[in-house]
Amino acid sequence: MKFANFFGRQRSASTAHHRLQVLLMHERSAGGNPDLIPMMREDILAAIGKHITVDPEKVRLKIDRGETVSRLEIDIEIPTPIRQTLERRAVYLR
Amino acid sequence: MSTTRPSTSFKFRSGSFHALVVKPEIPIHAWFADIDGLLTRSPGFFAGKSVVIDVSGLTLTKPAFLGLLDELSKRDIRILGVEGANPSDLDGRVPSLARGPSQRPGVAEAPAAQTPAPPPVSSMLIDAPVRSGQLIVHPDGDVTIVGSVASGAEIVAAGSIHVYGTLRGRVLAGAYGNQRARIFCRRLDAELMAIDGRYIVADEIEPHLRKAPVQAWLEGDEFKIITMN
Amino acid sequence: MAQVVVVTSGKGGVGKTTSTAALGAALAREGERVAVIDFDVGLRNLDLVMGAERRVVFDLIHVVQGSARLSQALIRDKRIDTLFLLAASQTRDKESLSDDGVERVIRDLRPSFDWIICDSPAGIERGASLAMRHADLAVVVANAEVSSVRDSDRIIGLLDSTTDKAKRGEAIEKHLLLTRYDPIRAGRGEMLGVDDVLEILCIPLLGIIPESKDVLHASNMGSPVTLNNPASAAARAYEDAARRLKGQQVPLVVPSDKTTLFGKLLGRRAA
Numbered sequence A: 001m002k003f004a005n006f007f008g009r010q011r012s013a014s015t016a017h018h019r020l021q022v023l024l025m026h027e028r029s030a031g032g033n034p035d036l037i038p039m040m041r042e043d044i045l046a047a048i049g050k051h052i053t054v055d056p057e058k059v060r061l062k063i064d065r066g067e068t069v070s071r072l073e074i075d076i077e078i079p080t081p082i083r084q085t086l087e088r089r090a091v092y093l094r
Numbered sequence B: 001m002s003t004t005r006p007s008t009s010f011k012f013r014s015g016s017f018h019a020l021v022v023k024p025e026i027p028i029h030a031w032f033a034d035i036d037g038l039l040t041r042s043p044g045f046f047a048g049k050s051v052v053i054d055v056s057g058l059t060l061t062k063p064a065f066l067g068l069l070d071e072l073s074k075r076d077i078r079i080l081g082v083e084g085a086n087p088s089d090l091d092g093r094v095p096s097l098a099r100g101p102s103q104r105p106g107v108a109e110a111p112a113a114q115t116p117a118p119p120p121v122s123s124m125l126i127d128a129p130v131r132s133g134q135l136i137v138h139p140d141g142d143v144t145i146v147g148s149v150a151s152g153a154e155i156v157a158a159g160s161i162h163v164y165g166t167l168r169g170r171v172l173a174g175a176y177g178n179q180r181a182r183i184f185c186r187r188l189d190a191e192l193m194a195i196d197g198r199y200i201v202a203d204e205i206e207p208h209l210r211k212a213p214v215q216a217w218l219e220g221d222e223f224k225i226i227t228m229n
Numbered sequence C: 001m002a003q004v005v006v007v008t009s010g011k012g013g014v015g016k017t018t019s020t021a022a023l024g025a026a027l028a029r030e031g032e033r034v035a036v037i038d039f040d041v042g043l044r045n046l047d048l049v050m051g052a053e054r055r056v057v058f059d060l061i062h063v064v065q066g067s068a069r070l071s072q073a074l075i076r077d078k079r080i081d082t083l084f085l086l087a088a089s090q091t092r093d094k095e096s097l098s099d100d101g102v103e104r105v106i107r108d109l110r111p112s113f114d115w116i117i118c119d120s121p122a123g124i125e126r127g128a129s130l131a132m133r134h135a136d137l138a139v140v141v142a143n144a145e146v147s148s149v150r151d152s153d154r155i156i157g158l159l160d161s162t163t164d165k166a167k168r169g170e171a172i173e174k175h176l177l178l179t180r181y182d183p184i185r186a187g188r189g190e191m192l193g194v195d196d197v198l199e200i201l202c203i204p205l206l207g208i209i210p211e212s213k214d215v216l217h218a219s220n221m222g223s224p225v226t227l228n229n230p231a232s233a234a235a236r237a238y239e240d241a242a243r244r245l246k247g248q249q250v251p252l253v254v255p256s257d258k259t260t261l262f263g264k265l266l267g268r269r270a271a
Helices: A003-030 A036-049 A082-093 B028-041 B062-074 C016-029 C046-050 C060-065 C099-112 C126-133 C146-162 C183-187 C194-201 C213-221 C233-245 C261-266
Strands: A059-064 A071-076 B020-022 B051-054 B079-083 B124-126 B135-138 B143-145 B154-157 B161-167 B170-173 B183-188 B192-195 B198-201 B214-219 B222-227 C003-008 C034-038 C083-086 C115-119 C137-142 C173-181 C205-210
Touching (some): A003 C213, A036 A071, B143 B154, B161 B170, C016 C034, C016 C046, C034 C046, C046 C083, C046 C213, C060 C099, C126 C146, C173 C194, C213 C233
Parallel strands (some): B020 B051, B161 B183, B170 B192, C003 C115, C003 C137, C034 C115
Antiparallel strands (some): B183 B214
16 A cells, blocks of 8 residues: 555646646746847857857856746856966976 | 758659549539439548549530539549540639550540450569558559558559458559459458449448458449458 | 667657656666657657756757757756756747758767657657658557557558668668556457557557556656656556567566455555
């Protein structure tokens, strides 16, 4: 006898309901602009590009759409210049 | 990312296609009564089919002819073209057609004098089941299927049709004027069987013949089916 | 190099998306690297069943049109790290999916995955034909019901004539997955029997998935049934089917109606 399962079944419909509410709210509002994120990404790349050179492959966007708050994660790998300085010093020491 | 379409010159070529040819007979209202009977028993008979009307041999006035086209479109029978009509009578409503090269000249106009059906030029063998939606056309002889013919599939042959499996679809044997063609199958569950234009639909087939191995042929205008046990 | 599998049926609502998710998850759980792709255009379903609906940034059409790279569009499953999803476009029309684009996506995915599972939309139009075009293997999903069987037959005919493999003269492997099977209705003769369906479709049987509330619950929870409730009859049947896909011999059990005493008490049935 799986009582846990029984209660789980009661809850799964409400989980589904909740998920749909959040999802449809986002889909209805984004309806007019499906390209929002790709466009934002291009703008972000252009903005950063004014200051440092960045490989477009190294820019990742992740999104998690929530009920009251959505989180957009932007991950950018920027090569650090410190390594170059160390290498130059190594050359002088020889 | 935008691309410009290269300008291409309009291309066309000639093709020849298979179509169902129907030949109205006078009196026309009786002929339409037969069609209505067929449509009651088999409502999807003309669905999606390219139909050609052969009016050669009929002398129709232009209004009578246009009336004929109206009656056909009332029954949702889509006409690809008309054969044997005076082009000026068509009023631009449907194209006038000429027979394609696959048609052997003379066979269609075979006189009443008994000429034996020409021997099949070649026999087509299909070593797999024929799936729903597939259409096999062989204007040069017999067709043999090693496997079943699914519901929604159709075989059209100039000669006989042999199905070593369950026949669930539609078979049209002797389709180019051979009334001696026969139909054989291991298990009968056909939607439609026809020999030289005479047809029988599923619910006209006697119950004792269903699911049995049968042979079908024409005797005059009558469709004969017997079990082969 | 990956095996490209198309999950198709012809008829809608028979369990393609459920099966894509369940099989994909079952394979990934065994350590296989799996990418599942939703080939519908305009209606997105696989992301919901996988529970990734809130994380879709880029979709198949973005990748095909070059607005995003594959690595940016693939969504990694939170539960199994070798399982990835490429979602369908919600908003584009079917003309946006080009033949060359899809070919390129499949080609780019092949080196990094063991299985690429293409969830076909219903019907025989563009999405369905693109989903099957590059497949090495087809899982034909059908219910034991006349119109589903006829539609599956049609699809089998298309698999044999329009896929790249067919055009090269090679046979594409086709396997039947009989879903939503109800042993009681089959016993009463209300539903076609397994043998009837096999006789008509003439392709080998990959598995029989019993009709089950667990599938609905899994979909509600946003998790493939093989992850959400692996002990359930449906999940176990999908696991067996996944093993058979990998070439293992797994004896087939036709679901039967086993009403246990407890089952009677609670008004439930175990299959």
